[in-house]
Amino acid sequence: QASQEELKAAYRRLCMLYHPDKHRDPELKTQAEKLFNLVHQAYEVLSDPQTRAIYDIYGRRGLEMEGWEVVERKRTPAEIREEFERLQREREERRLQQRTNPKGTISVGIDATDLFDRYDEEYEDVPGSGFPQIEINKMHISQSIEAPLTATDTAILSGNLSTQNGNGGGSINVALRRVTSAKGWGELEFGAGDLQGPLFGLKIFRNLTPRCFITTNCALQFSSRGVRPGLTTVLARNLDKNTMGYLQWRWGIQSAMNTSIVRDTKSSHFTLALQLGIPHSFVMVSYQHKFQDEDQTRVKGSLKAGFFGTIVEYGAERKISRHSVLGATVSVGVPQGVSLKIKLNRASQTYFFPVHLTDQLLPSAVFYATVGPLVVYFAMHRLIIKPYLRAQKERELEKQRESTASDILQKKQEAEAAVRLMQESVRRIIEAEEARMGLIVVNAWYGKFVNDNSRRNEKVKVIDVTVPLQCLVKDSKLILTEASKAGLPGFYDPCVGEEKSLKVLYQFRGVLHQVMSADNEALRIPKQ
Numbered sequence: 001q002a003s004q005e006e007l008k009a010a011y012r013r014l015c016m017l018y019h020p021d022k023h024r025d026p027e028l029k030t031q032a033e034k035l036f037n038l039v040h041q042a043y044e045v046l047s048d049p050q051t052r053a054i055y056d057i058y059g060r061r062g063l064e065m066e067g068w069e070v071v072e073r074k075r076t077p078a079e080i081r082e083e084f085e086r087l088q089r090e091r092e093e094r095r096l097q098q099r100t101n102p103k104g105t106i107s108v109g110i111d112a113t114d115l116f117d118r119y120d121e122e123y124e125d126v127p128g129s130g131f132p133q134i135e136i137n138k139m140h141i142s143q144s145i146e147a148p149l150t151a152t153d154t155a156i157l158s159g160n161l162s163t164q165n166g167n168g169g170g171s172i173n174v175a176l177r178r179v180t181s182a183k184g185w186g187e188l189e190f191g192a193g194d195l196q197g198p199l200f201g202l203k204i205f206r207n208l209t210p211r212c213f214i215t216t217n218c219a220l221q222f223s224s225r226g227v228r229p230g231l232t233t234v235l236a237r238n239l240d241k242n243t244m245g246y247l248q249w250r251w252g253i254q255s256a257m258n259t260s261i262v263r264d265t266k267s268s269h270f271t272l273a274l275q276l277g278i279p280h281s282f283v284m285v286s287y288q289h290k291f292q293d294e295d296q297t298r299v300k301g302s303l304k305a306g307f308f309g310t311i312v313e314y315g316a317e318r319k320i321s322r323h324s325v326l327g328a329t330v331s332v333g334v335p336q337g338v339s340l341k342i343k344l345n346r347a348s349q350t351y352f353f354p355v356h357l358t359d360q361l362l363p364s365a366v367f368y369a370t371v372g373p374l375v376v377y378f379a380m381h382r383l384i385i386k387p388y389l390r391a392q393k394e395r396e397l398e399k400q401r402e403s404t405a406s407d408i409l410q411k412k413q414e415a416e417a418a419v420r421l422m423q424e425s426v427r428r429i430i431e432a433e434e435a436r437m438g439l440i441v442v443n444a445w446y447g448k449f450v451n452d453n454s455r456r457n458e459k460v461k462v463i464d465v466t467v468p469l470q471c472l473v474k475d476s477k478l479i480l481t482e483a484s485k486a487g488l489p490g491f492y493d494p495c496v497g498e499e500k501s502l503k504v505l506y507q508f509r510g511v512l513h514q515v516m517s518a519d520n521e522a523l524r525i526p527k528q
Contacts, residue, residue: 002046004047007043007046007047008047011039011043011047014039014489015036015039015040016425017421017422017425017471017489018032018035018036018039018418018421019032019036020032020033020036022424023421028420028421031417031420031421032417032421034414034417035414035417035418035421038414045063051063100145100146100147101145101146101348102143102144102145102348102349103143103144103145103348103349104141104142104143104144104348104349104350105140105141105142105143105349105350105351105352106139106140106141106349106350106351106352107138107139107140107141107351107352107353107354108136108138108139108352108353109136109137109138109139109140109164109353109354109356110134110135110136110137110353110354110355110356111134111135111136111137111356112132112134112355112356112357113337113356113357113358113359114132114133114134115132115134115357115358115365116338116357116358116360116362116364116365117358117359117360137164137165138162138163138164138165139161139162139163139164139168140160140161140162140163141160141161141162142158142159142160142161143158143159143160144156144157144158144159145157145158152178152179152180153176153177153178153179154176154177154178155174155175155176155177156173156174156175156176156177156187157172157173157174158172158173158175159171159172159173169193169194169195170193170194171191171192171193171194171195171196171199172191172192172193173189173190173191173199174189174190174191175187175188175189175190176188182207183206183207184204184205184206184207185204185205186202186203186204186205187202187203187204188201188202189201189202189203189219196221196223197221197222197223197224198222199219199220199221199222200219200220201217201218201219201220202217202218202219203215203216203217204216204217211237211238212235212236212237212238213235213236214233214234214235214236215233215234215236216231216232216233216234217231217232217233218230218231218232219231219252228252228253229252230250230251230252230253231249231250231251231252232248232249232250232251232252233248233249234246234247234248235247235248239261242263242264242265243261243262243263243264244261244262244263244264245259245260245261245262246258246259246260246261246262247259248260250277254277254278254279254280255277255278256275256276256277256278256280256281257275257276257277258273258274258275258276258277259273259274259275260272260273260274261273266290266292267289267290267292268287268288268289268290269286269287269288269290269300270286270287270288271284271285271286271287271302272284272285273285275306279307280306280307280308281306281307282304282305282306282307282308283304283305283306284302284303284304284305285302285303285304286300286301286302286303286313287300287301287302288300288301295318295319295320296318296319296325297316297317297318297319298316298317298318298327299315299316300313300314300315300316300317300329301313301314301315302314309333309334309335309336310333310334311331311332311333311336312331312332312333313329313330313331313332314329314330315327315328315329315330315341316328317343318377320381320385321385321389323346323347324344324345324346324347325344325345326342326343326344326377327342327343327344327345328340328341328342328343328373328377329341329343330366330369330370332361332366334361335359336359337356337357337358337359337360337361337365338357338358338360338361338362338365338366338369339354339355339356339357339369340354340355340357340369340372340373341353341354341355342354342355342373357369396497397496397497397498400496400497401496401497404496408492408493408496411486411492411493412492414492415468415489415490415491415492418468418489418490419467419468419490422467422468422471422489422490423467425471426467426470426471429470429471429473430470433473433476436476437509437510438473438475438476438508439473439476439477439478439506439507439508439525439526440470440506440507440508441466441469441470441473441478441504441505441506442466442505442506442507442512443464443466443504443505444464444465444466444468444469444502444503444504444505444506445462445463445464445465445502445503446462446463446465446485446486446491446494446500446501446502446503447461447462447463447494447495447500447501448461448462448494448495448498448499448500448501449462449501449503449516461494461495461498462494462503463491463492463494465488465490465491465502467490468488468489468490468491469504471489471490472488472489476508476526477524477525477526478504478506478523478524478525479523479524480502480517480522480523480524481522482520482521482522483520484500484519484520485500485502485519486500486519499519500518500519501516501517501518501519502516502517502518502519502523503515503516503517504516504517504523504525506525506526508525508526513525513526513527515527
């Protein structure tokens with residue numbers, strides 16, 4: 001974003017600093033020539049609008065390509081950016097062709113009622129009755145993949161298998177989706193299963209206005225009992241920036257009317273729903289609070305009441321790794337009893353484990369369903385997850401250090417050479433600042449600092465940048481823009497891939513001050 005005037009000013013200042021004729025020592029003269037040439041090359045690129053546009057988009061790789069294969073040199077910066085966007089769209093289309101977008105769900109239902117519902121004295125006479133029996137009573141597996149055929153057509157293949165108490169079945173579905181315009185798409189679906197006959201369906205999505213859309217899904221299910229038609233229509237509207245309203249009509253085997261309001265903000269998610277239908281009518285309220293922490297912790301609760309009874313649910317979920325989210329929910333209902341639902345999302349795969357604890361409302365079941373997962377989670381997080389993530393981070397950092405070792409060594413040598421060349425200029429700057437009681441950098445360090453006791457075993461990795469910072473002082477001011485400070489003259493990265501800061505101890509008007517700045521944070525001293 002720098003203007004041409006700012007570039008010229010920086011170029012002149014660095015040329016004065018690194019000009020070979022200003023240094024008599026042969027070694028310093030050689031180092032000055034090297035840095036002077038680098039500064040001159042950078043200015044040549046940035047002062048030409050065409051080469052600057054190419055560098056902004058492609059980096060050094062774009063400048064090094066012979067014959068300007070990337071774009072024609074005669075084009076304007078705007079045309080270069082348009083060409084780049086066109087190439088980016090083509091890459092996106094190629095990536096779309098290769099993407100299958102697999103999604104899957106594995107659900108394992110566990111019957112653990114024997115842990116709490118053991119009241120019959122007959123148990124004493126049954127061999128092995130001292131141990132409660134925990135059984136897997138149902139399972140469900142579903143998987144789907146997408147195959148882009150063209151930029152507008154996609155084929156979707158999905159299948160599922162279910163079993164409960166020894167009985168089960170499965171089905172397979174094929175769908176063809178076409179994006180008809182920017183406002184809508186249509187989908188044809190064909191399916192078959194061992195428990196039900198062929199299925200034919202049609203789904204249509206359409207944006208009616210920028211704030212309103214409609215989805216219609218009609219299906220024909222063929223079976224030995226005849227043809228069973230079904231129709232579902234959903235009308236949705238943006239009520240405000242964060243709130244959606246939905247109206248749903250469902251006609252067929254389980255006819256119903258449903259209306260719901262969903263409000264989703266940065267810190268919360270709220271849902272209110274009302275359904276009138278056969279066989280179930282209910283009202284449901286749910287609220288989820290999103291903590292703004294690194295682990296994206298969420299706490300949720302809901303109340304659902306209807307002809308089937310009343311269910312209260314509460315739970316939490318938390319990110320345990322880059323691609324994994326672990327959640328647990330306790331469900332307490334009448335007449336459903338108490339259940340614990342554990343869910344793990346790993347990328348696009350979902351693993352769901354509903355554990356039915358008791359058919360009655362037992363305080364002990366509620367207590368263990370609440371406390372048990374918390375104890376297990378914190379124990380696993382401390383003993384397994386945290387050490388694993390720490391080791392994984394160390395491996396990644398080590399790999400990054402190895403791949404950038406030669407480049408960092410070169411940057412370090414350039415920085416050390418720049419500091420030696422700055423000494424004379426810094427001496428003059430300090431004399432001028434002392435004369436006017438201005439800004440003098442007493443000490444400055446850049447790198448990884450360890451301040452709290454929880455990280456006391458970590459190693460501090462900092463470099464002294466007192467001279468480079470003093471060299472940047474002009475008219476008793478030091479101004480650093482919002483960018484990584486590793487690129488400043490006389491700086492280099494002492495700890496690749498780790499969090500860095502700049503710590504400055506400076507004197508202004510004869511008074512000592514200290515300031516700490518994050519690596520990408522803008523800095524202006526003296527503070528007002």
